[in-house]
Amino acid sequence: MTAPIHDLVREHYAKSALAVRDASGCVENAACCGMPNYSTEELASLPEAAALASLGCGNPLMVADLREGERVLDLGSGGGIDVLLSARRVGPTGRAFGLDMTDEMLALAQRNTIEAGATNVEFLKGEIEAIPLPANSIDVVISNCVINLAADKTAVFREIARVLRPGGRLGVSDIVADDALTAAERAERGSYVGCIAGALSFREYEAGLRDAGLEDISITPTHEETAGMSSAIIRARKAELTPGAQPSTGGELIDLEMTIAAGGRARRNEPVPDPIRVLFVCTHNSARSQLAEALLTRYGGADFEVRSAGTEATRVNPLAIRVLAEIGIDWSSARSKAITEFLDERFDYVITVCDRARESCPVFPGPTNTLHWGLDDPSDVDGTDEEKLAAFRRTEQDVAGRLRPFVEVALRAAGRTPRPSLAG
Numbered sequence: 001m002t003a004p005i006h007d008l009v010r011e012h013y014a015k016s017a018l019a020v021r022d023a024s025g026c027v028e029n030a031a032c033c034g035m036p037n038y039s040t041e042e043l044a045s046l047p048e049a050a051a052l053a054s055l056g057c058g059n060p061l062m063v064a065d066l067r068e069g070e071r072v073l074d075l076g077s078g079g080g081i082d083v084l085l086s087a088r089r090v091g092p093t094g095r096a097f098g099l100d101m102t103d104e105m106l107a108l109a110q111r112n113t114i115e116a117g118a119t120n121v122e123f124l125k126g127e128i129e130a131i132p133l134p135a136n137s138i139d140v141v142i143s144n145c146v147i148n149l150a151a152d153k154t155a156v157f158r159e160i161a162r163v164l165r166p167g168g169r170l171g172v173s174d175i176v177a178d179d180a181l182t183a184a185e186r187a188e189r190g191s192y193v194g195c196i197a198g199a200l201s202f203r204e205y206e207a208g209l210r211d212a213g214l215e216d217i218s219i220t221p222t223h224e225e226t227a228g229m230s231s232a233i234i235r236a237r238k239a240e241l242t243p244g245a246q247p248s249t250g251g252e253l254i255d256l257e258m259t260i261a262a263g264g265r266a267r268r269n270e271p272v273p274d275p276i277r278v279l280f281v282c283t284h285n286s287a288r289s290q291l292a293e294a295l296l297t298r299y300g301g302a303d304f305e306v307r308s309a310g311t312e313a314t315r316v317n318p319l320a321i322r323v324l325a326e327i328g329i330d331w332s333s334a335r336s337k338a339i340t341e342f343l344d345e346r347f348d349y350v351i352t353v354c355d356r357a358r359e360s361c362p363v364f365p366g367p368t369n370t371l372h373w374g375l376d377d378p379s380d381v382d383g384t385d386e387e388k389l390a391a392f393r394r395t396e397q398d399v400a401g402r403l404r405p406f407v408e409v410a411l412r413a414a415g416r417t418p419r420p421s422l423a424g
């Protein structure tokens with residue numbers, strides 16, 4: 001029963017995404033569900049295209065109270081505006097996930113992410129009635145003018161309660177109808193894809209969240225959209241662990257990373273193709289090549305098998321380990337390797353990341369693509385500890401910026417569709 005509604009909504013928002021992409025703004029007025037409510041500072045912090053892409057009816061971040069290091073999930077992320085704003089608030093140790101079912105929206109969001117230079121962001125393709133993330137893995141769920149579009153609201157509320165960790169929060173902007181309005185009266189006031197006909201009433205919203213097990217529910221109207229139908233801010237919370245229940249062992253976070261890495265493949269039971277093999281080479285395998293190995297391991301997920309080596313082995317620079325820890329990658333047990341360890345192995349790509357390695361890089365068996373990225377060596381920087389650390393952060397960002405297009409090109413060259421989180 002959900003398929004016809006999903007098709008209708010998808011078709012409508014695909015057109016909206018293309019209209020925004022082509023910089024013509026909203027597709028008719030019906031494409032914009034209401035009136036977003038962002039501060040001048042928030043809008044100024046985003047690429048212009050991301051701000052243009054906003055199709056929400058409020059600002060869920062006003063109530064989400066995001067903190068450094070949190071994991072946020074935006075249901076129906078559209079062009080990515082709330083994901084990008086969340087990513088800034090949770091900082092490099094946090095993650096912001098966007099979930100949307102419309103390919104054109106995911107592509108738009110990814111374009112905006114690249115322009116914003118955000119690296120703690122993942123976009124997932126899927127339906128909010130079946131969220132492709134593990135239980136108890138998200139600190140805060142947000143959403144902006146999407147739940148009214150869902151074909152099965154009960155399933156959405158159940159899924160929110162499942163993915164939130166105990167004590168996790170919900171902060172949503174949505175259209176809500178006066179309790180007195182019948183379904184037919186709501187439909188008279190506007191279309192389904194225009195966020196009106198599918199809206200729940202205050203009482204239905206509250207009951208849906210409560211039945212799903214959420215508590216501390218509040219629904220506060222902010223402004224009227226049409227007679228008897230308002231934009232509202234909805235807040236709720238998942239109960240803390242009940243006495244006697246087992247606290248988290250962190251397993252759900254490993255599960256989360258693996259789900260993201262597999263691009264949802266494991267969930268859909270698809271066969272996993274051979275990974276694309278990449279070797280990063282530098283002189284000492286101490287900083288640049290280690291950063292590249294760590295970051296591609298994260299961004300490339302199950303599609304890539306990554307190694308790094310030096311023309312000689314030394315030690316992994318502790319500042320490389322530190323900047324990786326800042327973005328949630330534990331690289332403390334990595335070791336420096338000599339290239340001689342890999343001479344018999346076949347690699348699809350060998351990427352030299354310092355000029356000396358380019359000159360002395362050996363030839364590997366099989367058809368290998370050889371690339372060179374001339375990265376500045378952060379270990380060369382003299383100065384205070386903070387200045388040295390800043391140099392490592394710059395190199396980490398330089399590598400991250402090069403990896404995103406590389407991943408996309410390598411996946412396409414291998415005949416695979418880039419995951420939405422990595423596609424341009």
Ligand SMILES: C[S@@+](CC[C@H](N)C(=O)[O-])C[C@H]1O[C@@H](n2cnc3c(N)ncnc32)[C@H](O)[C@@H]1O
Nearest residue numbers: 013054055056076077078100101102127128144
């Ligand atoms: C009105 S737009 C809002 C986009 C975004 N939240 C914003 O504020 O700009 C609705 C978005 O939700 C997505 N969407 C609608 N129903 C969905 C569903 N059942 N599952 C996943 N995405 C959905 C659409 O593809 C579209 O991108």
